Amino acid sequence: MADYGKMKAEFEANGQDRVFAHWDRLTREERDELLADCEKVDFAWLAARWNEFTNGAAGIDLSSLQPAPIVELPRNQAEGGKDRQAIAVGEELLRAGKAAAFLVAGGQGTRLGFPGPKGCYPLGPVSDKTLFAWHAEQIRARAARYGKVIPWYIMTSRDNDAETRRYFTENGHLGLDPADVFFFMQDMAPSLDFEGRLMLASPSRLAMNPNGHGGSLRGLCSSGALADMRARGIEYIGFFQVDNPLVTIADPRFLGWHVLGGAEMSSKVLEKNAPGEKIGVACVLNGKNAVVEYSDLDEATMNARDATGRLKFWAGSIAIHIGDVSFVERVGGEALLPWHQARKKVAYFDGEKTVKPDKENAVKFETFVFDAIPFAERSVNLEVRREHEFAPVKNAVGVDSAESSRLLLSNYFGEWLAAAGVDVPGGAGRYGEAITIEISPLYSLDAGELASKVRPGGFLPGRSLLLG
Numbered sequence: 001m002a003d004y005g006k007m008k009a010e011f012e013a014n015g016q017d018r019v020f021a022h023w024d025r026l027t028r029e030e031r032d033e034l035l036a037d038c039e040k041v042d043f044a045w046l047a048a049r050w051n052e053f054t055n056g057a058a059g060i061d062l063s064s065l066q067p068a069p070i071v072e073l074p075r076n077q078a079e080g081g082k083d084r085q086a087i088a089v090g091e092e093l094l095r096a097g098k099a100a101a102f103l104v105a106g107g108q109g110t111r112l113g114f115p116g117p118k119g120c121y122p123l124g125p126v127s128d129k130t131l132f133a134w135h136a137e138q139i140r141a142r143a144a145r146y147g148k149v150i151p152w153y154i155m156t157s158r159d160n161d162a163e164t165r166r167y168f169t170e171n172g173h174l175g176l177d178p179a180d181v182f183f184f185m186q187d188m189a190p191s192l193d194f195e196g197r198l199m200l201a202s203p204s205r206l207a208m209n210p211n212g213h214g215g216s217l218r219g220l221c222s223s224g225a226l227a228d229m230r231a232r233g234i235e236y237i238g239f240f241q242v243d244n245p246l247v248t249i250a251d252p253r254f255l256g257w258h259v260l261g262g263a264e265m266s267s268k269v270l271e272k273n274a275p276g277e278k279i280g281v282a283c284v285l286n287g288k289n290a291v292v293e294y295s296d297l298d299e300a301t302m303n304a305r306d307a308t309g310r311l312k313f314w315a316g317s318i319a320i321h322i323g324d325v326s327f328v329e330r331v332g333g334e335a336l337l338p339w340h341q342a343r344k345k346v347a348y349f350d351g352e353k354t355v356k357p358d359k360e361n362a363v364k365f366e367t368f369v370f371d372a373i374p375f376a377e378r379s380v381n382l383e384v385r386r387e388h389e390f391a392p393v394k395n396a397v398g399v400d401s402a403e404s405s406r407l408l409l410s411n412y413f414g415e416w417l418a419a420a421g422v423d424v425p426g427g428a429g430r431y432g433e434a435i436t437i438e439i440s441p442l443y444s445l446d447a448g449e450l451a452s453k454v455r456p457g458g459f460l461p462g463r464s465l466l467l468g
C-alpha cells in the first residue's frame with residue numbers, strides 16, 4: 001500500500017491535496033481505499049485532459065470528410081446473391097467456432113436511472129426477461145444452431161462488477177456454461193470539477209467514471225480475455241452494447257462481409273432517421289475509415305445532401321462492430337484513442353454528505369471504441385434495417401426508452417409471424433400497437449425458423465403472445 005506522506009506530498013505539489021481533507025476521520029480500511037484510488041491518478045494524464053478542456057478540445061477538422069463506402073442492403077438479385085454468399089462464409093466460421101461475443105456493460109446507465117447494472121433491466125415485452133437474459137438466450141440458440149460454443153466476454157466496471165457477477169451466479173449463468181462466460185473490469189478515469197480539481201464521491205473514494213467503451217481494447221488485452229480467445233481458436237470478436245435487445249449476436253452476414261472485405265474492424269450502419277439523429281456517422285476522415293460522433297459534426301455537414309437528395313452522411317453507426325483478435329492485439333495495449341470530454345452531473349461529498357447536483361458540475365473523460373477504426377487496415381460498413389437491429393434503451397421515458405424498445409420488439413416479431421402467414425392485428429409497422437409479442441431466441445432465432453414452426457392461416461387471440 002502506498003505511503004500516505006509521500007502520496008499527500010505528491011498531491012500537494014499538484015494542487016490536489018483537498019482529497020485528503022477528511023483523512024483524520026477515516027477508518028483504516030477507508031484510508032486504504034482512498035490511497036488505492038489516489039495511486040491510480042496519473043498527473044501528466046490529468047494535466048493533458050484539463051488542458052484540452054480549458055483550451056477547447058482541438059475539435060475535428062472536417063475539411064477532408066467524405067461519406068464512407070457502404071455495403072448496402074441488397075437491391076437486386078445479384079446483390080442478394082452476394083449477400084447469401086457472405087452469409088454462407090459467416091456460417092462456416094461459426095461452425096468452425098471462430099467467433100466470440102463481446103458485451104460492453106461497464107457504463108453507468110445514468111439516463112435510464114435503473115438501480116443496478118443495466119443488463120438486469122427487465123425488458124422482455126411479455127416476460128419481463130432481463131437484457132442479460134435476452135443476450136444469453138440468443139448466444140445459446142446461435143451456438144446450438146452452429147454446433148459450436150460462442151464464448152461470451154463481458155466488460156464491467158468498478159461500480160457494477162460485483163452485482164453483475166452475482167446476477168449471473170444466482171441465475172445459473174442464464175443457461176450458459178460458466179466456463180464460457182468471462183468477466184473483466186475496465187479502468188476508471190477521474191472526473192474533474194470546473195476548477196480542475198479532483199472530487200470525492202465519498203470521504204474515502206475519488207469521483208471516477210468508467211473510462212468509456214474504448215477502455216475495452218486495453219481491457220481485453222490486460223485481463224487475459226484475448227489470451228483466452230487465442231487458446232480457444234477465436235479469430236473474430238463481435239462487439240455489442242447491453243442496451244440493444246435487437247442486436248444480432250454472432251451474425252453470420254456481418255461476419256461474412258467482414259471477412260470477404262478483408263477488414264480488421266467493421267461496423268453496422270443504418271439510414272439515419274433525421275439529420276440530427278444522435279448517432280455517429282460512418283465516414284472517411286483524412287483518408288481513413290472512421291466514425292464521427294454526431295456532436296462533432298457541424299450543421300452544414302449534418303444537413304448536407306447528395307445529388308439525389310439523400311443525406312450525404314446518411315449512414316449512422318449503431319455501435320455494433322467486429323474486430324479481429326489480431327487487430328485488438330496490435331492496437332489494444334496502446335494508448336491510441338483520443339479522449340472525449342462530457343459535462344456531467346457528478347455526485348460529490350461536501351464534507352458531510354453526498355450531494356447529487358441538479359446541474360452539470362464536472363467534466364468526465366472517456367474513450368470510444370469506434371475511434372480504433374482509423375487504425376484498421378481495412379473496414380467494412382454493413383447496412384442493416386433499423387427495425388431489425390436497433391431498439392436501444394437509453395432513457396427512462398420517450399425516445400430510446402424501455403417502452404419504445406418493447407414496441408419495436410413486438411413489431412419485429414409481428415413481422416415474423418405475418419411473414420409466416422399468421423393473421424397479426426395492427427398491420428405492417430403497427431403490430432406492436434395492437435398486440436404485445438415476444439419470441440424467445442430459444443424458440444426462433446429468425447423469421448425463417450419461426451415459419452418452420454407455425455402453421456399459416458392462424459390468428460392471434462388476446463392482447464399478448466409469448467413464444468418460448
Ligand code: UTP
Binds near residue numbers: 212241
Ligand atoms: P452509453 O454511452 O449509452 O452509456 O453506453 P451508459 O453508461 O450505458 O449510459 P448513460 O450515458 O450513463 O446514460 C453504451 C454502451 O457502452 C457501455 C455501456 O454499458 C453500454 O453497453 N459502456 C459505456 C461501457 O462498457 N463502459 C463505459 O465506460 C461506457
